[in-house]
Amino acid sequence: MSTEDRANSASAYSISEHDQPGRLRRQLVFVLRSWTLNLAGAMEFRLSFLLTAGMMLLNNVVWIVFWGLYFGRFQVLNGWELHDVMMLWAISAGGFGLMATFFGNASRIANIIATGQLDVYLAQPKPVLLHVLISRMSVSAIGDVLFALLVFALFGDKSAAGIAKFGLALAIAAVIFIFFTVIVNCLAFWIGNTEGLSFQLFNALVTFTTYPTAIFKSWGKLVLFAVIPAGFISYLPIGLLREIDLPFLIGALAVSVLLAAGGTLLFYRGLKRYASGNMMTLRR
Amino acid sequence: MSSIRVEQLGKAFRMKKKQEGLAGSVKSLLKPLYEDKAAVDGITFSARQGETVAFLGPNGAGKSTTIKMLTGILHPTSGFAEVLGCCPWTERTKLSYRIGSVFGQKSQLWYHLPPIDTFELMSRIYELRRGDYLQRRDELIKRFELEPYMHTPVRKLSLGERMRCEIAASLLHRPQVLFLDEPTIGLDVIVKQRIRQLIRELNEQEGTTVFLTSHDAGDIEQLCERAIVINYGRLVFNDRVEWMKQRYMTHKTIRLVLADDSGGMDVPGATIVERSGARLVLSVDTSLTTIEAALTDVMSSRRILDVTVEDPPMEEIITRMYGDFGEEVRTS
Amino acid sequence: MTVFGKMAKYAFIGKITLRNQLAYMIDFVVRSLFLLLILYIFLQLWQATFHGEGDAARIAGYSFKQIMWYLVITETITLACPSLCTRIEEEVKNGDVGYRLVRPIHYIAFHYVEYMSEAAIRLGVNAALGVAIGLLMIGPPELSAGFLWLPVAAAFGLTVNFMLNMTLALCAFWVEETRGIEFVYNKFLFTIGGMLMPLELFPDALQAVSHWLPLQAVLYIPAKTAVAFDAGRLAGMLAVQALWIVVIGVAVAWIYRRGVKKLNVNGG
Numbered sequence: 019m020s021t022e023d024r025a026n027s028a029s030a031y032s033i034s035e036h037d038q039p040g041r042l043r044r045q046l047v048f049v050l051r052s053w054t055l056n057l058a059g060a061m062e063f064r065l066s067f068l069l070t071a072g073m074m075l076l077n078n079v080v081w082i083v084f085w086g087l088y089f090g091r092f093q094v095l096n097g098w099e100l101h102d103v104m105m106l107w108a109i110s111a112g113g114f115g116l117m118a119t120f121f122g123n124a125s126r127i128a129n130i131i132a133t134g135q136l137d138v139y140l141a142q143p144k145p146v147l148l149h150v151l152i153s154r155m156s157v158s159a160i161g162d163v164l165f166a167l168l169v170f171a172l173f174g175d176k177s178a179a180g181i182a183k184f185g186l187a188l189a190i191a192a193v194i195f196i197f198f199t200v201i202v203n204c205l206a207f208w209i210g211n212t213e214g215l216s217f218q219l220f221n222a223l224v225t226f227t228t229y230p231t232a233i234f235k236s237w238g239k240l241v242l243f244a245v246i247p248a249g250f251i252s253y254l255p256i257g258l259l260r261e262i263d264l265p266f267l268i269g270a271l272a273v274s275v276l277l278a279a280g281g282t283l284l285f286y287r288g289l290k291r292y293a294s295g296n297m298m299t300l301r302r
Numbered sequence: 303m304s305s306i307r308v309e310q311l312g313k314a315f316r317m318k319k320k321q322e323g324l325a326g327s328v329k330s331l332l333k334p335l336y337e338d339k340a341a342v343d344g345i346t347f348s349a350r351q352g353e354t355v356a357f358l359g360p361n362g363a364g365k366s367t368t369i370k371m372l373t374g375i376l377h378p379t380s381g382f383a384e385v386l387g388c389c390p391w392t393e394r395t396k397l398s399y400r401i402g403s404v405f406g407q408k409s410q411l412w413y414h415l416p417p418i419d420t421f422e423l424m425s426r427i428y429e430l431r432r433g434d435y436l437q438r439r440d441e442l443i444k445r446f447e448l449e450p451y452m453h454t455p456v457r458k459l460s461l462g463e464r465m466r467c468e469i470a471a472s473l474l475h476r477p478q479v480l481f482l483d484e485p486t487i488g489l490d491v492i493v494k495q496r497i498r499q500l501i502r503e504l505n506e507q508e509g510t511t512v513f514l515t516s517h518d519a520g521d522i523e524q525l526c527e528r529a530i531v532i533n534y535g536r537l538v539f540n541d542r543v544e545w546m547k548q549r550y551m552t553h554k555t556i557r558l559v560l561a562d563d564s565g566g567m568d569v570p571g572a573t574i575v576e577r578s579g580a581r582l583v584l585s586v587d588t589s590l591t592t593i594e595a596a597l598t599d600v601m602s603s604r605r606i607l608d609v610t611v612e613d614p615p616m617e618e619i620i621t622r623m624y625g626d627f628g629e630e631v632r633t634s
Numbered sequence: 635m636t637v638f639g640k641m642a643k644y645a646f647i648g649k650i651t652l653r654n655q656l657a658y659m660i661d662f663v664v665r666s667l668f669l670l671l672i673l674y675i676f677l678q679l680w681q682a683t684f685h686g687e688g689d690a691a692r693i694a695g696y697s698f699k700q701i702m703w704y705l706v707i708t709e710t711i712t713l714a715c716p717s718l719c720t721r722i723e724e725e726v727k728n729g730d731v732g733y734r735l736v737r738p739i740h741y742i743a744f745h746y747v748e749y750m751s752e753a754a755i756r757l758g759v760n761a762a763l764g765v766a767i768g769l770l771m772i773g774p775p776e777l778s779a780g781f782l783w784l785p786v787a788a789a790f791g792l793t794v795n796f797m798l799n800m801t802l803a804l805c806a807f808w809v810e811e812t813r814g815i816e817f818v819y820n821k822f823l824f825t826i827g828g829m830l831m832p833l834e835l836f837p838d839a840l841q842a843v844s845h846w847l848p849l850q851a852v853l854y855i856p857a858k859t860a861v862a863f864d865a866g867r868l869a870g871m872l873a874v875q876a877l878w879i880v881v882i883g884v885a886v887a888w889i890y891r892r893g894v895k896k897l898n899v900n901g902g
Binding site for chain 1: 370373374375376377394395396398399400403405408409410412413414415419420422423426427428429430431434435438455475476
Binding site: 072094225238 | 685
């Protein structure tokens, strides 16, 4: 066979249907498939899977115990009661858990950029940010999600409206967690390996979201709502669950949308600057 | 029809210049000094559809950078490139459905899962038609002899088994061009041989353009029609492998350990590079004699305890090319 | 080898660890920012709490300043503790433990020296930072002889923590994953160990339990010694720490010996 003939046989037909209608459905199938694969990977180590998830659940329970002790002694904290703090923990742990379970690579993006592991995702025809995010699942975070559901099931308002409000709160928290994390990790595109810094900023968000907004005054409030958007998560138990505070809710939704758009934009901007490394890496 | 076309392609990296010592570290933190380093410095070449091209050069010559620009992973700082009529970095997604890539040092297989699962995911990523995918998968499993490993977690596979799975995975969607970045790195001779053979068969049967980087002269010799050699980001050689073999790969190195002293020995057609006691290193000019003849010659007078035959390293071939053309570039 | 030679060997391990740590200084300072964050949050929390109690002068015997400096000390020590489980688990998993065992250095002693030198340098940085933050945000503490005893109590506390962590870390000989256990242990240390608030604020029953646990020796005793010094109770407190060091130390030695035996029988 001559080179020309060979060339013809190669372009003869493609077995991909990517240019056919039904793109959205295929995208969805891809995302679901990635999640089930992640879970299967985690199940490879069944015992440690259960153990780590259980540990995380226990960890959160210990914090609830701390607050139980606290409120046992002081009853009210600037208008917050134990019930509110429990819901706060449910939303914060739940939002974080959803991020780490379904978009588990979010907090590893800085490392992925710095070590050149983006290559594999870039060589494949799927939206890069989405593909990166869903390619890992933090097993321990499943414990966080379970914790959130458990606390809600035990202490939450289980009316239809209550469930809807809790679902919305979780969604807002998850979106803020995911895209704030993406943004701080994207710094690595510009200033090299920022793993430490990115992690600290991410950690600050997580930490702030687990304390009642009511303890912060002037400057603290400003940081909470303007710099690190933790306030939009940690005020949800009061501003959404207890009673809908419309200006706050609109603000929280706007911030979620803004972070999502900004994070995505920043990531794709950064891609243009991406300089892939040559480190020996294995996909884990 | 040309499937790869590259003109004056260049990529410069901005490097932070680090000064020595603690004071230097602090200084570079406050006021970093930058330096532009050209990894690829204006190279031009093209490849026809169905051709097998070897992209060669020593470590750090700019091979990986070039292949990453051609697959759309990196954006170049200057120049132009076209793969299958697409600009890789602006039409990356569109192009990626039609090309396959294997990066020897970056695995696309899921570490804790068996390859069959990654294959399945790949079929979703490339949105393959179900029936076609299954047929294609079974065909590749058979051809690459992967049946025994398909259900073993990747972390338990050997490097060679893993590499075969990597290549098969990148072929699932029937790419028209296959980019391979150091596919044989770290493998032993027999596994290398097998992988070369598989790639050659693929090219012959499916007409896939194969573009492969390597710093192993053996890869091209057995696999490719044409060789492009770069060094320090510049093109050094671009011609048929045949010609390169005749002209520059004329020598092979034989390392011998003899039973007794090697003093006063002479092998026609070979020069003695190194001699210390019973150890002997010969450089055999294959245009004058064969390896077999040289070895027979040695054996006629000495007893051999150990022998290895090697290709000359890339660095040596390049030095010879420079010797021929000076700084000039030879292209056909 | 003479006793002095032995000492020199361990001193050298300590020195190497210190140097290694210094190399990570910048990363380190960034990490220490967490201290700033958490102290800020607690400042706000306790301000609100004291305010909520009708601007009380003291809660459970602690003034606002005392509680804040108590937290500065517990946080500083907590953040100075290296993760022993991560290290040991890694060594057991990749088989390094085998090589470590054949070296003429006692395995536990080696890790103790490494742990303490790393903790010492981290403690130095954290303390400088903690004091700076404390002075700026809270104001100077009421100085007492307790601050002179703090280094001793802190060293004892870190030793107890090392021993407790070692018992958990050595489980790596039997179970695959010990970091989870460590994680939960830390959480107990934070709550009933008295990192987040002094034991006196607990309900009576829990207080009684906490005083019988080794956890109080790690953070509560050093912090309490410094901010609410009581010369009459000092000897007792240090004795409690020493007692726990001995008791858990014996347990560590026993577990270690069983672990090595298992390693010898089954291989790494």
